[in-house]
Amino acid sequence: MNFSRQQADPRRHLGGLAFVIGLHALIVWALVSGLAKKVVDVVKAPIDTKVIEEVKKPPPPPEQVVPPPPKMEAPPPPFIPPPEVQIAPQPVPQPAITATPVAPPPQEFKATPAPAVAAPAQAAPVSAGVVCSNYTSVMGDVAYPRDAQRQGIEKGEALISFTVSASGAVKDVKVVSASHPIFARASMKVVAEYKCQGQGHDVAVLVPFGYSIQ
Numbered sequence: 001m002n003f004s005r006q007q008a009d010p011r012r013h014l015g016g017l018a019f020v021i022g023l024h025a026l027i028v029w030a031l032v033s034g035l036a037k038k039v040v041d042v043v044k045a046p047i048d049t050k051v052i053e054e055v056k057k058p059p060p061p062p063e064q065v066v067p068p069p070p071k072m073e074a075p076p077p078p079f080i081p082p083p084e085v086q087i088a089p090q091p092v093p094q095p096a097i098t099a100t101p102v103a104p105p106p107q108e109f110k111a112t113p114a115p116a117v118a119a120p121a122q123a124a125p126v127s128a129g130v131v132c133s134n135y136t137s138v139m140g141d142v143a144y145p146r147d148a149q150r151q152g153i154e155k156g157e158a159l160i161s162f163t164v165s166a167s168g169a170v171k172d173v174k175v176v177s178a179s180h181p182i183f184a185r186a187s188m189k190v191v192a193e194y195k196c197q198g199q200g201h202d203v204a205v206l207v208p209f210g211y212s213i214q
Helices: 003-007 010-032 035-044 135-140 146-150 181-191
Strands: 097-099 155-164 170-178 203-213
Touching: 146 181, 155 181, 170 181, 181 203
Parallel strands: none
Antiparallel strands: 097 203, 155 170, 155 203
């Protein structure tokens, strides 16, 4: 069927025309029955108006002004007095002290007639350097006695005798002679430091000491 012919068909407009006529009839009936008057009365009624106050928000709390933190300043350094410079006194040169061994005095022998029974003869004293291994080092460390230096004694001598036992022990230390007791005591202390070796029998030892300030 042609679309243009379908649109021109008067039967399609009957439904719309009927709806328009019915709407107008409804309006006329409403006016006649007083429905419009009721509507006007409702409009004329007093209108109750209320002012609704706006809910006010509480004001914000005042801003607290925080004071700035105090400046941290380092305390002043403590007062340190300058160090005292002590001038050390010039050392006084100590006099060189040497202990020189003195050869034992020669022994005089007298010819005597032999007794009927011959007694065992004692061996002649030997040097400490023969039986004592540390003789050289000990004698090298011998210092001039301070007591003699205080008293103004410039030199001295001493002769010490002792016995080395079969096991190497030093015993029977004696002062044979000494120019002063100071040198006797000093020499006996030196002998006490000897380390000797036993010879299988007792050995007599004679040690001369000589002290001088150079």
